[in-house]
Amino acid sequence: MKAKARFTIASLAAALVTSTALFSAAIAEEVKIGMVVTLSGPPAALGQQIVDGFQLALDQNGGKLGGQDVTLIVEDDELKPDVALLKAKSLVERDEVDFVVGTVFSNMLQAIFKPVIQSDTFLISPNAGPSTFAGKNCNPYFFVTSYQNNQNAEVSGMIANEEGFEKVVLMVPNYQAGRDNVAGYKQTFKGTVADEIFTPLGHQDFSSELAQISTADADALFTFMPGGMGVRLVKQFEAAGLGDNIEFTSVFTTDETTLPGQQDAAVGFLSAGAWAPDMKNDANQAFVSAFEEKYGYVPGSYAAQSYDTANLIASALEKTGGDMSDKDATRAALEAADFTSVRGSFAFSNNHYPVQDFHLLEVAKRDDGKFWTTAKRTVVTDYADSFHAECKM
């Protein structure tokens, strides 16, 4: 009798324990994802692409990723490091998110990196890929699904070699990313750099720089002028008639975010990248047509990388069954990158930066009158960044 009673209490207790375990598992099923991107000022178009790309992946799966219900909290960093820091902190501390997805710009990433990482929350960058966290400061909680910042410029240097450019003028805005692109280009380019021009950030009138370029007797111009700067440069480059003698090559200057402004002036211009909306794999074609139907504009690399980020998280949640308590299991699942990327090949290097193919891209006008970039040929396959050897992971 006594023994029986003890048994009942024990089983009761056991039942209680299992039920609380079940209960907490049920809570954990709702996965919270915080997003920190730039949604104010002229660069808002880039942040919006990231939000739209992620939202598309969510909507296609009925608001779930990897079978788990997902709450997405979007925050605007206003392109101010202090605001980014505040938003990231509130996501981690108040909302207790499981993943932080961000940012567009590398300097915003530097601002949010520490507080997110120190709270053992996974930070996944859908665009910014600074060298800072690719080498010896790589981190088990940090992933990049885009590229390492220098890579596109390095590939541009390879393209210049292949195209037989002997003399090239480099022109970039005078800030860190601009100088990184110059360094990356010089690393692979074998010809002569005729001139290096550094303009102020947000430069309006390139007429004096274009006059300078016209006297340099160069085969090509390599530039990195994201956003409005790129729109102005391309228009003014065409108006100055430089296109007849000098090949325009660039990164992040003639892409889907700037082409609606540049239009015909940019057609035929070359760039380097890991993705183009016309890439022939099934996942990409489905993504591009669904995206255009939903949002009415041609997605750029920002949207594609963000869509990949959502699918990466989905693949990890599928593997772990949504259990966010086991960080190591989640990390292993993320590292496996077991999802179909719109870029075709995709894997993570030891530093959690992507290993992927890079292509020569060319701007083209579509039959429906819209503009996009097309992948002409693959320049380098399974290309890892130059810093991963320094990472001890």
Added chain:
Amino acid sequence: MSLTLLLIQCLNGLQYGTLLFLIAAGLTLVFGVMGFINLAHGVQYMVGAYLVFAFHQLTGSFAAAVVLSLAAALLLGLLLEYFVFRHLYGRDHLSQVLATFGIIIFLNELAKVIFGPGTLTIEPPEFLAGSIQLTEQLRYPVYRFVTILAGLAVAVILYLTVTRTRVGMLIRAGATTPEMVSALGVNVQKLFMIVFGVGAMLAGFAGVIAAPIFAIEPGMGDNILIIAFVVIIIGGIGSIRGAFLAALIVGLFDTLGRTLLIEGLELVFPPSFSNQVGPALASMLIYILMAAILVVRPQGLLPAKGAA
């Protein structure tokens, strides 16, 4: 640097200068005559660019779009004067700065809501689309020549209006002793409204002219406003002649300085050093120029006569 390149850079500097003049002219009138700090002047420049874009979409004609944009810019200026600025003339500069700063934020966001955050472009009209072959490699768009001419024309018209007409006389008088002008039975409020409307229209005109050269985007007027303030301070506040002279000086100094400075540094220092320091120094040039001029002539180069 070859002589050809130097001449081309002078042309570029001249073109930049005339554009700066168009923006600074309205600012210096409003600041000089009314003693009113209008930070929203730059955003009115942006509004001009968006207006010409919108009207061009609607009418399909560049000429019609220019006329409509000017009318709309004038109307917006008068509305802003009536609803906002009129109530701030008697207040201190801090209130004016706060209110006009609010207008910047409001209109920048409004542009983003209506037209989206992306960068828009507009083609110059067909008959100005050609270009002149300057050197074997370089062409100069006809449209840029036209902007220089437009700037010079506005300068002449403004100068004649201010020095030769009755309204101009009142403006000059109002700038010097507003109490006396008022005591003589002139409706100062109406005068201010006219000045403000013209100032807004000039800013809008600058935006219209600039739109086909530069792209149109939210916040495009924010940086140029700072340069415009530099221009009117160098030229002497309230002085049209001063604004014109200063705009050309700043335009040429900035354009030539940018290239000459780096070339000059390269003669003395290794390229890596001049590449690091040159661009940073080049962007400070006009502010250094302003400081230097203010040391020699605290009133600016050509101060409005009799201004305090």
